[in-house]
Amino acid sequence: MNSLTAIASLLLAGILTNNMVLAKFLGICPFLGVSKKVNTALSMSIAVTLVMVISTAVTYPIYKYILSPKYEYLETVVFILVIAAIVQLIEIFLKKFIKPIYNALGIYLPLITTNCAVLGITMLNITNELSYVESLFNALAAGLGFMLAMLLFSGVRERLETAEIPEFLKGLPITLISASLVSLSFLGFAGIGG
Amino acid sequence: MKNKNLGYFTNGLINENPVLRLVLGTCPTLAVTTAAINGIGMGLAATAVLVCSNAAISLLRNIIPDKVRIPAFITIIAGFVSVVQMLVKAFAPSIDKSLGIYLPLIVVNCIILARAEMFASKNPVLPSILDGLGMGIGFTATITLMGAIREILGAGTVFSLPVTSQFISPMIIFLLPPGGFFIFGILVAVSNALAKRKGKDIVMHLGCENCPSRGACNLKDTPESCDEKIIKEATVNE
Amino acid sequence: MSSFTDFIKSNKDSIIKPTVVMVCICIVVTLALSLSNLVTAPKIKVLEEKTQKDAMSRVIKADNYKRETKDITFDGGDTSETVTYYTAKNSKKIIGYIFVMNEKGYGGDVSVMTAINTDGTVKAVDILDVSNETPGLGQNSKKESFYSQYKGLKNNISVVKNSTDSSNNEIQAVTGATITSKAVTKAVNKSLEAFKKVSKGGGK
Numbered sequence: 001m002n003s004l005t006a007i008a009s010l011l012l013a014g015i016l017t018n019n020m021v022l023a024k025f026l027g028i029c030p031f032l033g034v035s036k037k038v039n040t041a042l043s044m045s046i047a048v049t050l051v052m053v054i055s056t057a058v059t060y061p062i063y064k065y066i067l068s069p070k071y072e073y074l075e076t077v078v079f080i081l082v083i084a085a086i087v088q089l090i091e092i093f094l095k096k097f098i099k100p101i102y103n104a105l106g107i108y109l110p111l112i113t114t115n116c117a118v119l120g121i122t123m124l125n126i127t128n129e130l131s132y133v134e135s136l137f138n139a140l141a142a143g144l145g146f147m148l149a150m151l152l153f154s155g156v157r158e159r160l161e162t163a164e165i166p167e168f169l170k171g172l173p174i175t176l177i178s179a180s181l182v183s184l185s186f187l188g189f190a191g192i193g194g
Numbered sequence: 195m196k197n198k199n200l201g202y203f204t205n206g207l208i209n210e211n212p213v214l215r216l217v218l219g220t221c222p223t224l225a226v227t228t229a230a231i232n233g234i235g236m237g238l239a240a241t242a243v244l245v246c247s248n249a250a251i252s253l254l255r256n257i258i259p260d261k262v263r264i265p266a267f268i269t270i271i272a273g274f275v276s277v278v279q280m281l282v283k284a285f286a287p288s289i290d291k292s293l294g295i296y297l298p299l300i301v302v303n304c305i306i307l308a309r310a311e312m313f314a315s316k317n318p319v320l321p322s323i324l325d326g327l328g329m330g331i332g333f334t335a336t337i338t339l340m341g342a343i344r345e346i347l348g349a350g351t352v353f354s355l356p357v358t359s360q361f362i363s364p365m366i367i368f369l370l371p372p373g374g375f376f377i378f379g380i381l382v383a384v385s386n387a388l389a390k391r392k393g394k395d396i397v398m399h400l401g402c403e404n405c406p407s408r409g410a411c412n413l414k415d416t417p418e419s420c421d422e423k424i425i426k427e428a429t430v431n432e
Numbered sequence: 433m434s435s436f437t438d439f440i441k442s443n444k445d446s447i448i449k450p451t452v453v454m455v456c457i458c459i460v461v462t463l464a465l466s467l468s469n470l471v472t473a474p475k476i477k478v479l480e481e482k483t484q485k486d487a488m489s490r491v492i493k494a495d496n497y498k499r500e501t502k503d504i505t506f507d508g509g510d511t512s513e514t515v516t517y518y519t520a521k522n523s524k525k526i527i528g529y530i531f532v533m534n535e536k537g538y539g540g541d542v543s544v545m546t547a548i549n550t551d552g553t554v555k556a557v558d559i560l561d562v563s564n565e566t567p568g569l570g571q572n573s574k575k576e577s578f579y580s581q582y583k584g585l586k587n588n589i590s591v592v593k594n595s596t597d598s599s600n601n602e603i604q605a606v607t608g609a610t611i612t613s614k615a616v617t618k619a620v621n622k623s624l625e626a627f628k629k630v631s632k633g634g635g636k
Binding site: 022023024025026027028029032073074075076077080081084113114115116119120123124127168169170171172173174175176177179180181183184186187 | 220264279280
């Protein structure tokens with residue numbers, strides 16, 4: 001029972017209060033770069049969620065059973081290489097065996113290696129001393145939180161396309177200021193599940 | 195020759211300022227700029243990594259096969275980041291605490307991989323070091339400025355010294371995430387306005403031409419945003 | 433066998449060379465890292481011990497601090513936790529206990545050091561780490577005006593907002609940071625509970 005509530009609060013925190021993008025500022029590049037259309041934003045976030053969960057599943061045991069406690073200083077190097085390899089493997093696997101999914105997500109995968117949200121979540125799981133199951137749910141929550149932020153923001157941006165914008169704010173500035181407003185709305189969740 | 199070298203250095207300061215012109219490294223720019231001192235800490239750490247990795251990659255540029263270019267770069271960068279992380283832990287623990295997870299995340303700071311890919315892998319050592327130094331200082335200066343603005347508006351202090359906190363009640367919102375996005379937006383708007391006056395292009399989107407993952411994407415060089423390319427590719431695939 | 437050598441020969445540039453280069457880079461990087469770890473690790477350890485000691489002498493001044501551990505089952509918890517604490521001694525006499533507790537705050541764990549007098553009242557509280565909390569809000573808990581409120585309190589301290597009388601066992605929350613204040617208070621309460629179980633010697 002206790003662990004169920006723990007997982008529920010992890011999910012709530014990851015999706016709403018501690019949102020990867022809007023509260024922790026991880027994964028800003030895809031958030032600003034691949035959010036012009038709702039469709040592509042959705043595919044991108046599905047790919048990110050997938051990679052986050054699989055990376056956590058692999059890096060966690062590596063840290064616990066190989067790196068800890070003597071080689072903890074190799075964490076950064078090992079994690080980023082493992083993530084890069086996982087992304088490659090997922091891409092090859094999908095290309096070979098599940099063609100439709102590859103067609104939908106394939107182009108997003110290479111963008112994910114250097115996505116700080118993925119490396120960030122694997123490291124946060126370690127620093128927050130979560131258990132294996134908690135880490136997996138935390139990664140899932142982070143992915144879903146990323147998805148929620150991407151979807152909301154791409155909706156806003158589709159509207160922006162047709163809006164009249166003051167000359168000096170055109171382009172990136174208005175994108176950032178709308179992101180500011182979206183993240184303002186997420187402040188309202190503060191305290192849930194705390 | 196001397197002038198040319200100087201050009202490599204000054205390039206990153208204004209014309210190709212990594213934060214405001216190339217729009218790279220947005221994550222740390224937004225995350226750690228709640229105080230000016232954090233900006234300096236993050237900036238210097240990133241500069242150290244940038245200079246070292248640029249030098250190393252430039253030295254190895256003819257040895258590393260094209261095929262494993264990106265993983266090789268990432269490994270080298272991660273190595274330098276870990277060393278910097280240990281040094282910061284040993285000599286400046288307070289900075290380690292305030293930067294937290296963003297310190298190891300310098301690995302995925304796009305500025306570093308982007309400069310490795312765009313510059314160091316194609317140029318000799320000295321220009322690469324100068325390029326790294328210029329970019330690093332440009333990055334440091336910009337995020338310190340942003341940290342100072344957010345600190346003065348949000349806490350009424352600069353470098354923890356009280357400035358306006360005595361007579362104006364600080365607006366805490368500027369220290370929170372929305373304030374980060376907002377101030378960054380305004381800074382880009384100002385830099386766009388200055389660029390326009392000088393007859394340069396304004397920054398419309400996250401430039402794909404600077405995106406470090408571009409090599410992996412196999413997307414051709416065109417002045418479109420990542421968005422447009424991906425939307426195009428996605429429709430072709432469908 | 434010959435097909436294998438043929439395979440290697442024909443793929444010399446596309447497989448062998450990249451692999452060799454990557455392996456070499458990895459080895460060099462790992463060596464460099466273990467070397468710098470060798471240099472910095474002792475320094476980091478000394479520094480951590482010093483910070484810990486400084487914090488301890490801030491909350492309670494004593495000649496020496498003895499590190500001890502005990503398994504404690506907290507009220508409302510199902511399993512026992514191993515709690516590390518320090519006894520502060522002047523010559524041979526115990527003058528107080530020091531606990532360090534981590535509690536979930538707004539953005540992550542907050543780390544709080546609590547010194548408790550032998551009579552069970554809080555001697556002093558020191559906020560060790562609130563770097564995950566919001567700057568300007570939760571991080572204000574580092575101010576003395578907040579944490580000095582705990583001094584002299586006992587048992588089940590509660591958090592109040594904007595109350596005029598801060599009489600029995602209440603502390604005033606940091607403005608706009610109730611969650612952080614509650615986390616700190618929880619850590620202090622937990623230390624008080626642990627103190628009772630430690631000082632009575634009745635573990636369970």
